[in-house]
Amino acid sequence: MKPETLESLLIDRALGELAPEVDELLAAHLALDPVAARHARRLDATVRQAREAAAAPLTVPQRPLAVDRLQSELKAQRWRVLAGEGMRLAACLALGLVLGWMGHAGNRAAPVVMAPNSTSPALAGIALASPAAAAGGFWSLARLETAQLRRTPTAGSAAERYRLRWNSPVKMPLVEDNQ
Amino acid sequence: MDCHPAVSSSLMETHIDHWEQLYREVGPSLLGYFRRQAALASSAEDLLQDTFLRAVKRNNRLDPPVSRRAYLFGIARHVGIDALRRQRPPGEPASEAAAPAEPEDERLEPMRLAIDALPAGQREALLLKLQQELSYEEIAAVLDIPVGTVRSRLHHAVRRLREQLNPQSEPS
Numbered sequence: 335m336k337p338e339t340l341e342s343l344l345i346d347r348a349l350g351e352l353a354p355e356v357d358e359l360l361a362a363h364l365a366l367d368p369v370a371a372r373h374a375r376r377l378d379a380t381v382r383q384a385r386e387a388a389a390a391p392l393t394v395p396q397r398p399l400a401v402d403r404l405q406s407e408l409k410a411q412r413w414r415v416l417a418g419e420g421m422r423l424a425a426c427l428a429l430g431l432v433l434g435w436m437g438h439a440g441n442r443a444a445p446v447v448m449a450p451n452s453t454s455p456a457l458a459g460i461a462l463a464s465p466a467a468a469a470g471g472f473w474s475l476a477r478l479e480t481a482q483l484r485r486t487p488t489a490g491s492a493a494e495r496y497r498l499r500w501n502s503p504v505k506m507p508l509v510e511d512n513q
Numbered sequence: 514m515d516c517h518p519a520v521s522s523s524l525m526e527t528h529i530d531h532w533e534q535l536y537r538e539v540g541p542s543l544l545g546y547f548r549r550q551a552a553l554a555s556s557a558e559d560l561l562q563d564t565f566l567r568a569v570k571r572n573n574r575l576d577p578p579v580s581r582r583a584y585l586f587g588i589a590r591h592v593g594i595d596a597l598r599r600q601r602p603p604g605e606p607a608s609e610a611a612a613p614a615e616p617e618d619e620r621l622e623p624m625r626l627a628i629d630a631l632p633a634g635q636r637e638a639l640l641l642k643l644q645q646e647l648s649y650e651e652i653a654a655v656l657d658i659p660v661g662t663v664r665s666r667l668h669h670a671v672r673r674l675r676e677q678l679n680p681q682s683e684p685s
Contacts, residue, residue, distance in 0.1 A: 345671050346664075349642060351649055380675040381643075387624035388643040395544050399536040400562050401529055404569050408528060411570075 335363070344374045348381040536565060539582050542645055543589050549644065552600060553593050560596055564589045583651035586641070590655055627677045635670035638663055 343360055346352045352360065364371040500507040543564060547557035568588050628636060634656075641652045649667075653660045 341672075342668060345668050348671065349667060351664075376679060377671065377675060380678065381671060383621065383624050383678070384628060384639070384671075384674055385643045387621040387628060388640055393541060393544055393548065395536075395540045395558060395561055397558055397562070399533050399540075399565060401533070403562070403566055404529060404532055407566060407569050 340370055341373070341377075344370075344377050345381075347374070348377045532565060532569065535581060535585070539585050542582075543585060546586065546589055546645065547593060549640070550593060552597055556596065560589070560592050563596075564592045567592060579651050579654040582645075583647060583654040586645065586647065586651075587655040587657070623678060624674070627674050630677075631670050631673060635666045635673070638666040639670045642667060 340363075343352065343356070347357060347360060364374055495511065497510045498507050499510050540561060544557055544561050547553045547560045553560060564585060568585060571588070628639065631639065638652055638656065641647045641655060647655065649660050649663045652663045656663065
């Protein structure tokens with residue numbers, strides 16, 4: 335064993351920081367090495383003397399713990415936490431309000447206005463009766479008009495001009511002209 | 514122990530009881546720690562109260578990684594440093610020598626002088642070890658340094674004391 339390593343182990347032992355199993359191994363080594371054992375005794379004596387020199391009798395505090403200061407501090411902490419939670423909640427609400435206002439302002443800035451279709455007098459009537467319906471949005475005139483156009487096929491559509499005739503499921507269907 | 518501040522009053526009482534118990538357990542050691550420092554000896558009781566108040570302020574740390582004792586000593590160390598800064602005019606060097614609290618033993622005087630002559634870091638670690646019986650890990654937590662540094666400082670300190678007090682007995 336290197337002298338430096340041995341001395342480190344001896345100092346750890348003198349300071350009471352050596353693991354029990356290492357302590358046993360070291361004791362076995364010291365039993366076989368009288369020079370190292372003498373050095374260990376010197377280190378032990380040095381640490382013991384230093385402990386005596388540094389030690390002083392423990393004195394019990396004359397004053398009890400200032401409980402009132404601790405209680406006021408704990409209460410202050412509780413209020414600080416509650417205030418922090420309130421601030422977070424207020425910040426969330428404010429953020430929501432700002433985002434909602436911004437979205438509303440954006441819709442108002444670019445309204446979609448559809449002119450009434452001259453071919454749909456009923457829709458034109460709706461538009462005249464309710465100007466708000468002409469604006470964009472879910473109940474907008476554009477949606478109503480699109481739905482109307484889907485339901486009413488135009489005169490020239492393929493569904494009116496042709497008819498599908500299927501005589502047998504094993505044969506190809508025939509397309510007949512209505513006109 | 515959970516120390517969340519948003520506690521009910523009954524739970525707060527429990528916390529106070531817990532702090533009082535800690536005060537009874539660690540208070541004498543902390544008081545001795547302050548009294549052994551010459552510049553802090555006169556205000557040791559006040560500093561002890563400040564230590565516990567600061568510990569309560571730093572809530573949620575009643576379950577420290579090493580030990581509550583080491584945690585409180587770490588706070589006491591900072592309280593002491595702050596007190597020394599307040600006492601000392603700016604620019605004046607610190608005097609951290611230990612104050613003998615009892616009649617001196619002539620036999621131990623050379624050892625006291627040798628300990629006082631150690632570098633501050635080594636002396637602080639050595640006194641925490643010898644006076645408070647803190648482990649390497651606890652001293653590392655108090656001083657906020659790695660455990661290896663604590664071990665190194667203590668080894669240097671012990672070697673230095675041995676060489677100063679027994680210069681003829683070098684290791685073979």
